[in-house]
Amino acid sequence: MNIVVCIKQTPDSAAKVVAENGQVSWGDSPLVMNPWDEYAVEAALTMQEEQGGDVTVISIGEEGVKDALKTGLAMGCSNAFLISDPAMQNADSQAVARVLAAAIQKIENVDIAFFGRQAIDGDMGVTAAQTARVLGWPILSLASSVGAVNGSIRVERNVEEGRQVVEGKLPVAVSVVKDIGDPRYPSFMGIRKANRATIPVWTLADLGIEAPDTNVRWPEIMNPPEHEITNEIVSGDSPDEIATILADKILSEKVL
Amino acid sequence: MDFSLTDEHRMVQEMVRDYAQREIAPIIKEYDRKQEMAPEILPRMAELGLLGICLPLRYGGQGMDYIALGLVCEELEAVDSSMRVVMSVHVGLNCLGLFQWADEEQKEAFLIPQARGEKIACFGLSEPGAGSDVAAIQSTARRDKGNYVINGEKMWISLASKAHHVMWVARTNPDAPDPHDGLSAFLVELDRPGITRGDIHGKLGVRAGSTGWISFQDVRVPEKNRIGKEGEGFKIAMSALDNGRYTVAAGATGLIRACLDESVQYANQRQAFGRQIGKIQLIQAKIAHMVQSYDAARLLYLHAGWLKNLGKRNTRQTSLAKWFATDASFEAASQAIQIHGAYGYSDEYNVERYLRNARGAIIYEGTSEIHQLIQAGYALGLRGDAPLRKELPAYDRDKWQENCSE
Known part of the structure; x- marks a missing residue:
């Protein structure tokens, strides 16, 4: 089975987001593989262990994104490719989807493309569906477990009312949630391999596509307004007295 | 650099x-x-x-x-x-x-x-009556028809009850003019007849670890289990300690970091006198000392590790790193408890465990007193590093990672 995992490099989940002059700042937080994507890698590797084949991890971004790809290799992925092109700066999610789709087609004969449910920085959660749309593949979203049955894939989805089992024909795009199981740690063998690997870089020209239009912008980002909160403890000699004082306060503050 | x-x-x-x-x-x-x-x-x-x-x-x-x-x-x-x-x-x-x-x-x-x-392997040097004074080791190994017969008891041995192998230091020559030269090292499988062992409970710290004793009674060990030459036991033990102490130094650095992280978190959250306690200068002073200790301890151990990578002797640097980091980790844990106040004194928070754990490392793998003697010895020209018959191999990434199956 030929599997691709699409990952993104994001700030660490412990990073503090601050909006400054309408722009997001993550401070000097370390950059890591998007934590949701680690579950996608886990799902891909579990599938590979059951079905055999290769797991290729891909991402879009600058040279530094190779670190996130190396994490994928260290976890056990067989290959990694970086798509890097100045035209991809400020790309929106559908532009990203078009480029990922082109990369998946370039890899050829891909059976499953795995995605994390969303990226912790943009929080859009649409890349998997948009990429599936460009490829013309079905999307099985928010899967909590995955398995293969005779040329098709069966996933479980946790829904409010219970559990749903969904089957789809290959090739297919799958986005996964936490319930898929804890992502494995990188192994020493993986770490050694990752640090010896040369990760090929593809430009949009290598993928045979023009820079896709970006139609969505984020003109302004702001932090939630700060609330002034003051605490006051109401005391009195009896519960009745405390209740009376409290009721008077609530009325005078026009809460009721 | x-x-x-x-x-x-x-x-x-x-x-x-x-x-x-x-x-x-x-x-x-x-x-x-x-x-x-x-x-x-x-x-x-x-x-x-x-x-x-x-x-x-x-x-x-x-x-x-x-x-x-x-x-x-x-x-x-x-x-x-x-x-x-x-x-x-x-x-x-x-x-x-x-x-x-x-x-x-x-x-x-x-x-x-x-x-x-x-x-799993452990290390048998300390005895009920011999810790810092290694030359006082009582355990004996005498030759007998191509074997050694080993007797004695080792105490305060980490993983004693879990290990399969022990590196055991025993006296092979009771007549050596310098008692250090009468010691030899053996790698002994712990399923040999004559071996009993057990755990020690009631320790102040490292309670989630395994510390115990091992007793050898007429344990027969083939000559091929002797590591190095007869009489090299002390040198082997001291080389081993250069590496053990390195791990203790690096570990104690992590303990300081844990004290610092938890203190910062608590200081930013706990309110007293109408503000976060992190805004109080006497709390800040404690945090600042932890930062100082952490950075210094980290530089000292990484320097020792760098020397090891190069294959250079690092007895002095490792001893300094171990002495500094373990003393500093105990102080950091104590101050972390002080920052946490009464909560820090209970096991609801981690810092009381950090204090108990930090205390042991000031004793094992060379007490702080032994490390002061070592440092003074080098400074005063009273000790130096004679070349060893075998040195710890330098790190060579290509050779160490060479494997045809990968």
Whole structure:
């Protein structure tokens, strides 16, 4: 089975987001593989262990994104490719989807493309569906477990009312949630391999596509307004007295 | 001068940090209270490859360097000292001792299964009546028809009840003019007849670890189990300590970090006198000292690790790193409790465990007093490093990671 995992490099989940002059700042937080994507890698590797084949991890971004790809290799992925092109700066999610789709087609004969449910920085959660749309593949979203049955894939989805089992024909795009199981740690063998690997870089020209239009912008980002909160403890000699004082306060503050 | 860690270092560090935080942090209080080692720890550390981290692939290891060993110890002890103790005795004292002193046949027989984590190893130097005074060792090994017959008792041995192998130091020559020269080292399988062992309970700290005693009564050991030459036992033990102490230094650095992190978190949250206590200057002074200790301890151990990578003797630097970091970790834990106030005195928070754990390291692997003697000895020209018959091999990434099956 030929599997691709699409990952993104994001700030660490412990990073503090601050909006400054309408722009997001993550401070000097370390950059890591998007934590949701680690579950996608886990799902891909579990599938590979059951079905055999290769797991290729891909991402879009600058040279530094190779670190996130190396994490994928260290976890056990067989290959990694970086798509890097100045035209991809400020790309929106559908532009990203078009480029990922082109990369998946370039890899050829891909059976499953795995995605994390969303990226912790943009929080859009649409890349998997948009990429599936460009490829013309079905999307099985928010899967909590995955398995293969005779040329098709069966996933479980946790829904409010219970559990749903969904089957789809290959090739297919799958986005996964936490319930898929804890992502494995990188192994020493993986770490050694990752640090010896040369990760090929593809430009949009290598993928045979023009820079896709970006139609969505984020003109302004702001932090939630700060609330002034003051605490006051109401005391009195009896519960009745405390209740009376409290009721008077609530009325005078026009809460009721 | 390059202070940066390699990608390999960072990946190892993150992997071990994730492991310790995810799997050990949630259960450690329970085992510390029970005074038991969590049974999954050794098999899991073996599975992850930690038990052979800084040994070449051809000896069953993972081909990382000595800096990676230090980083792992820092991450493990940032969660609990008992985790780092495993690295100290299995890797630092025993495996690296074999790596430095054992012949090829012995490395095949003992080092490879140890590095793979199939066999757990401990280190038998201290005795009921001999700690800092190594020359007072009572255990004896006498030759008998191509074997040695070993008698004696070892005390305060980490992993005594869990290990398969022990590096045992015994007296082979009671008549040596200098008693240090009468000692020899043996790698002994702990399933040999005549061996009894057990755990010691009621320790102040490292309660989630395993510390015990081992008794040898007429234990027959083939000559091929002797590591190095007869009379080299003291030198072998001291070389092993250069590596064990390194892991203790790196671990204590992690303990300081844990004290700092938890103190900062608490100071930013706890209110007193109408403000966060982190705004109070006397609290800030304690935090500042922890930062100072952490950075200094980290630089000292990384420097020692760098010397090891180059294959240079590092007895003085390792001793300094160990002395400084362990003293500083005890002080950091004590101040962390002070910052937490009464809460810090209860096991609702981690800092009381940090204090109890930090105390032992001021005693084991060279008391702080011994390290002061070592430092003064070098400074005053009273001691130096004579070349050894066998030195700890320098790190060679290509050779250590050479394996046709990958």
